[in-house]
Every structure is written in C-alpha cells, then in structure tokens.
Amino acid sequence: xxxxxxxxxxxxxxxxxxxxxxxxxxxxxxxxxxxxxxxxxxxxxxxxxxxxxxxxxxxxxxxxxxxxxxxxxxxxxxxxxxxxxxxxxxxxxxxxxxxxxxxxxxxxxxxxxxxxxxxxxxxxxxxxxxxxxxxxxxxxxxxxxxxxxxxxxxxxxxxxxxxxxxxxxxxxxxxxxxxxxxxxxxxxxxxxxxxxxxxxxxxxxxxxxxxxxxxxxxxxxxxxxxxxxxxxxxxxxxxxxxxxxxxxxxxxxxxxxxxxxxxxxxxxxxxxxxxxxxxxxxxxxxxxxxxxxxxxxxxxxxxxxxxxxxxxxxxxxxxxxxxxxxxxxxxxxxxxxxxxxxxxxxxxxxxxxxxxxxxxxxxxxxxxxxxxxxxxxxxxxxxxxxxxxxxxxxxxxxxxxxxxxxxxxxxxxxxxxxxxxxxxxxxxxxxxxxxxxxxxxxxxxxxxxxxxxxxxxxxxxxxxxxxxxxxxxxxxxxxxxxxxxxxxxxxxxxxxxxxxxxxxxxxxx
Amino acid sequence: xxxxxxxxxxxxxxxxxxxxxxxxxxxxxxxxxxxxxxxxxxxxxxxxxxxxxxxxxxxxxxxxxxxxxxxxxxxxxxxxxxxxxxxxxxxxxxxxxxxxxxxxxxxxxxxxxxxxxxxxxxxxxx
Numbered sequence: 001x002x003x004x005x006x007x008x009x010x011x012x013x014x015x016x017x018x019x020x021x022x023x024x025x026x027x028x029x030x031x032x033x034x035x036x037x038x039x040x041x042x043x044x045x046x047x048x049x050x051x052x053x054x055x056x057x058x059x060x061x062x063x064x065x066x067x068x069x070x071x072x073x074x075x076x077x078x079x080x081x082x083x084x085x086x087x088x089x090x091x092x093x094x095x096x097x098x099x100x101x102x103x104x105x106x107x108x109x110x111x112x113x114x115x116x117x118x119x120x121x122x123x124x125x126x127x128x129x130x131x132x133x134x135x136x137x138x139x140x141x142x143x144x145x146x147x148x149x150x151x152x153x154x155x156x157x158x159x160x161x162x163x164x165x166x167x168x169x170x171x172x173x174x175x176x177x178x179x180x181x182x183x184x185x186x187x188x189x190x191x192x193x194x195x196x197x198x199x200x201x202x203x204x205x206x207x208x209x210x211x212x213x214x215x216x217x218x219x220x221x222x223x224x225x226x227x228x229x230x231x232x233x234x235x236x237x238x239x240x241x242x243x244x245x246x247x248x249x250x251x252x253x254x255x256x257x258x259x260x261x262x263x264x265x266x267x268x269x270x271x272x273x274x275x276x277x278x279x280x281x282x283x284x285x286x287x288x289x290x291x292x293x294x295x296x297x298x299x300x301x302x303x304x305x306x307x308x309x310x311x312x313x314x315x316x317x318x319x320x321x322x323x324x325x326x327x328x329x330x331x332x333x334x335x336x337x338x339x340x341x342x343x344x345x346x347x348x349x350x351x352x353x354x355x356x357x358x359x360x361x362x363x364x365x366x367x368x369x370x371x372x373x374x375x376x377x378x379x380x381x382x383x384x385x386x387x388x389x390x391x392x393x394x395x396x397x398x399x400x401x402x403x404x405x406x407x408x409x410x411x412x413x414x415x416x417x418x419x420x421x422x423x424x425x426x427x428x429x430x431x432x433x434x435x436x437x438x439x440x441x442x443x444x445x446x447x448x449x450x451x452x453x454x455x456x457x458x459x460x461x462x463x464x465x466x467x468x469x470x471x472x473x474x475x476x477x478x479x480x481x482x483x484x485x486x487x488x489x490x491x492x493x494x495x496x497x498x499x500x501x502x503x504x505x506x507x508x509x
Numbered sequence: 510x511x512x513x514x515x516x517x518x519x520x521x522x523x524x525x526x527x528x529x530x531x532x533x534x535x536x537x538x539x540x541x542x543x544x545x546x547x548x549x550x551x552x553x554x555x556x557x558x559x560x561x562x563x564x565x566x567x568x569x570x571x572x573x574x575x576x577x578x579x580x581x582x583x584x585x586x587x588x589x590x591x592x593x594x595x596x597x598x599x600x601x602x603x604x605x606x607x608x609x610x611x612x613x614x615x616x617x618x619x620x621x622x623x624x625x626x627x628x629x630x631x632x633x634x635x
Contacts, residue, residue, distance in 0.1 A: 028575055028608060061573040
C-alpha cells in the first residue's frame with residue numbers, strides 16, 4: 001500500500017510543501033529514497049530504522065521506496081525523519097491512513113525514538129495556518145510555532161508519542177501563547193541612550209539617521225564611544241511592529257537561532273560582524289545557501305566597526321542589498337532571495353594609528369598611510385552613506401558629570417513623529433523613509449528657498465563638496481526639517497545637513 | 510565454516526530445488542562454481558534463464574536471510590552469472606536474478622520466500 005504524508009521544506013526563508021510517498025514491495029530488503037534528497041536525507045533511513053525498532057514497531061522486511069515530491073526541489077536536512085517513519089508505519093498497516101491526513105509533519109529522530117527539533121519552523125507554521133492544517137513537531141519547536149495564532153499544533157516527544165496522538169489514544173495539550181504578551185515580554189532593550197555621557201552632536205546625528213533611515217558613518221579616535229553609541233541606535237528606532245518582528249524572526253528561525261529563551265525577535269536586531277567576515281558570511285551564500293549578517297539585521301542595524309579593515313570585496317557586495325533592501329543569491333542550483341532591510345552604521349578611525357583628529361595625542365601616520373587607509377572605503381559605498389559624523393574623544397569633565405542625559409524613550413518619540421510625517425508624504429510612493437528617495441522625489445519634496453539655494457551653492461564651492469553629496473544633503477535636511485515638524489527646509493536645517501558631510505570636506509586627506 | 514552450518518546451507522538448497530521443481534522450473538545446474546563466485550541454482554522458466562541465490566537461516570534473530578544478499582553478494586553473483594553465460598554461450602536468452610530465503614529448519618516445513626527479479630545488475634559496470 002502506498003501512504004502519503006505531508007511535510008514541508010524551506011528554500012531561502014520561504015516554505016513549500018513536500019509530499020512524502022512511501023511504498024513497500026516484495027523484494028530484497030532495502031530503503032530507496034528518491035526525489036532529489038541530499039546526503040543528510042539519505043542518511044535518515046538508518047535513523048528511522050533504529051528509531052522504529054527501538055520504539056517497538058516493526059520495520060518491514062520489504063523493498064521500501066520513499067518518494068519526495070516535487071522531485072525538482074532539493075531536499076535537505078534531517079526534518080524528514082519523522083514523516084518518513086510515519087509513512088513506513090502507514091504503508092505497513094501499523095497506522096491508519098485516515099489519521100495522518102491534514103497534518104504537516106516535521107522532526108528529526110533520535111535512535112531511541114525521541115523527536116528532535118529542526119530549523120525553520122516559523123515560516124512553515126505560518127504557511128500551515130494559511131492552509132488550515134495541523135502541524136506535528138517536536139516539543140522544543142512547539143513554542144516557536146505557537147507564535148502563529150490559532151494554529152493547531154501537535155507537539156510530540158517521541159515516535160511512540162506521535163503514533164499515540166495520531167491514533168487518538170493520547171490527548172495532546174493544546175499549546176497557545178498570546179503572541180502580543182510574548183512580544184511585549186521580549187521587547188525591552190538592556191541598554192539606553194542615557195548611558196552615554198557627552199557626545200551630544202553624535203547623539204543628534206544618530207537621532208537624525210534614525211528618523212530618516214539614513215546610513216551613518218562615525219569617524220573618531222579609539223575609545224571615543226563609537227561602538228557604545230551604535231549599540232544604542234536600535235533603542236531610538238521606532239519599535240518593531242508584529243509584522244516586522246515576524247519577518248525578522250523568520251530569518252532567525254531558518255538559521256536555527258530561535259530557542260526557548262528567545263522565542264521571538266521583538267527588538268530591532270543589532271549585528272556587529274567582525275571585520276574578518278567573508279562576503280558569503282555577510283550577504284549569505286554557501287553550497288547550501290544560508291542567510292548572512294545583512295539578513296540577520298533585517299529591520300535593524302548592521303554595525304561595521306573598523307570599516308577600512310573589511311576586505312574590499314566584502315564591502316562591495318553590500319551595495320546591492322543597500323539599494324534593494326533584499327539579497328538575491330544566485331547559484332547553479334537556483335537563486336534565492338533573503339530580506340535585507342537594514343540600517344548601515346559604520347565606524348572607523350581617521351587614520352591607521354587613530355589619533356589624527358585627536359587634539360590631545362599625536363598622530364604618527366604619514367600622509368601616504370592616511371591616504372591609503374581612506375581609499376579603502378571611498379567610492380560607491382561611501383556614496384550610500386548619508387551622514388558622516390566625527391566622534392571626538394570624551395573629556396574627563398563630561399565623563400564624570402552626574403547630569404543625566406536624555407533617555408532613549410524621549411528621543412524615540414521625536415523619531416516616531418518624524419517617521420509619521422514621512423509615511424504621509426510617501427503614502428503614494430513605494431518608499432517609507434527620506435533615505436529611500438530617488439532623484440525625482442528629491443526634486444519634488446526637497447525644495448529650497450532662495451536663501452537656502454545660495455547657501456548650498458557657496459557650500460559646494462567653498463567646502464569642496466562633491467556633486468554626489470548634493471542629493472544626500474537635501475535628503476538629510478528634509479529629515480532634519482521633519483524632526484523640527486517644519487514643512488519647508490530652512491537654512492538651519494540645511495546647515496546642519498552640510499555639517500554631516502565631514503568626509504566630503506576632506507579635512508585631513 | 511563449521512560443518513553444521515555447511516549442512517544447513519546444503520539442506521536449504523535442496524529444499525529450494527524441491528520448491529522450484531514444484532513450480533515447474535527446469536533445473537539446469539546446481540552449485541555452478543567458477544573462480545569469480547558461485548551460483549546456487551540455475552534454472553529455466555518462461556523462456557528465461559534464472560540464477561537463484563538460496564539463503565538459509567534457522568532464526569531471523571539476526572535479520573532476515575534476505576538482508577544477507579547485500580551489494581557485495583549481488584556483485585559476486587553477477588560476475589559468476591556472466592561467466593556462466595559466456596561458458597555456455599547463452600547469448601540469445603534473457604536473464605533474471607532471484608533470491609530464495611529459507612527461515613527455520615529445512616527438514617521441518619520452513620518458511621520459504623521466493624523473490625523473483627530480486628535485483629538488477631545494471632549498476633555493476635564490468
């Protein structure tokens with residue numbers, strides 16, 4: 001008899017259903033798995049056999065053919081152990097076929113019959129809910145799937161457990177959690193803006209960049225607090241909506257980073273990869289493509305510390321995700337798209353030794369060395385960073401002052417209201433923030449008065465600001481005006497925006 | 510191999526021959542030996558030449574006898590079969606590989622399982 005089990009596989013972060021057909025025929029005992037399985041799927045037959053025998057079931061001495069449809073999609077990973085085992089049990093009449101219909105089954109089997117957790121449960125859970133089916137998964141995975149409201153989950157601990165539940169011999173406790181409560185429980189940050197003493201103009205720059213979604217570059221000597229400031233940027237961004245949170249959690253789910261202690265990503269992610277990262281590690285890839293750091297920082301902040309130390313080719317691959325807010329990875333086996341809507345925050349020293357702009361220390365770099373250091377990041381990548389800000393070292397007096405700085409919550413309120421203005425402005429466009437404006441939108445939304453145009457003109461001539469910086473300045477000044485709740489861009493907004501183009505002014509190169 | 514195990518195999522093969530005769534297969538050869546391997550029974554039915562491997566076990570505590578006909582054994586049977594085909598110049602015939610498993614004592618009505626066309630040999634490139 002042929003049995004049919006429903007399961008699911010993940011390509012990229014999208015689930016697609018897989019039908020597992022099991023047939024047993026008279027013949028030399030063997031298990032043949034067809035339907036483009038990879039090695040880890042082929043290995044499952046030995047796990048399934050041991051698990052079934054150790055759980056007290058009969059493994060048929062027959063020729064067993066397992067077909068995984070559709071046959072043109074590569075099947076990876078151990079998540080098909082449980083469906084194959086249940087398929088064999090159904091095919092050999094140890095389980096009635098009526099009990100398994102309408103159920104999507106996933107799980108890795110241990111040799112003693114226990115069911116282990118698998119990666120990528122959340123996207124599958126969402127799809128299962130849409131199809132109105134039941135989902136049978138391991139107990140450890142159940143909490144992750146329970147985020148999807150109204151989903152009928154059958155959590156199982158072992159193969160014996162699974163069969164008992166399917167035969168209705170055992171009740172399974174319905175798992176349901178209030179995703180809103182869970183979301184609120186996990187949506188607090190452990191850091192706050194008020195932790196940072198001094199650095200008022202950098203905080204202001206971070207506020208502007210958060211309000212308009214502008215990418216940011218911080219330049220300063222070592223120990224000036226660049227990393228500390230960047231870490232606190234997520235706390236002033238608007239809180240994640242449940243939808244955004246689900247999108248980000250999906251990526252973490254596929255990477256297997258969701259655990260009992262973090263069942264949902266409810267805060268904006270902050271990713272800070274080391275500068276030795278490879279291009280595949282940053283944007284994703286590999287033989288079996290996995291999401292990279294840009295996707296893990298989806299809806300959050302990607303922080304690149306020591307920007308010039310990153311390999312050139314690694315920085316170059318960032319350009320496409322910065323534009324498209326998604327990453328497409330093309331390989332011979334197919335192409336995948338991962339989300340990558342992140343804010344880029346980079347930090348660097350002004351020169352190799354780090355003390356070029358520090359008034360209290362002497363720089364011991366030659367102009368040639370500084371030139372070489374700066375060219376590592378120049379060009380198209382710098383073009384996509386709207387705000388450059390200098391971070392001076394903190395003075396002793398500021399560091400020890402007992403005056404409380406402004407907390408994240410009040411900065412966040414201003415950011416949220418600026419974002420609201422942008423949402424109304426761009427309601428008919430496909431974009432959400434000022435940073436995403438194209439040339440045409442800049443022309444129509446960033447009009448300057450006479451005084452402003454005159455100022456920008458003289459700034460371009462006097463300060464040596466490049467043409468490509470022109471649009472950047474307009475966009476940033478638009479954001480500053482939004483923060484000020486002003487419908488026109490005034491001179492003070494423009495001057496502040498010009499101040500955020502440190503690198504264009506070529507102060508020390 | 511102990512004498513006891515040898516006897517078990519021989520009596521199993523005898524039981525298999527009886528079984529095949531009852532099913533009106535014509536026995537051509539018993540225990541064909543060549544340097545490449547051995548074929549337990551060679552017989553003819555329905556215009557086919559059939560090579561039969563007989564496997565006997567007293568109990569299935571250590572797995573079914575069928576499971577013992579693994580890749581290595583199949584390869585050996587295939588090689589021996591080709592050498593038989595060449596020796597007898599049977600180029601016009603079609604062939605089939607069967608396995609008969611006998612579980613239990615061959616003298617006391619054992620369980621006989623006959624797998625027709627048990628394996629193909631196309632995966633063995635000679």
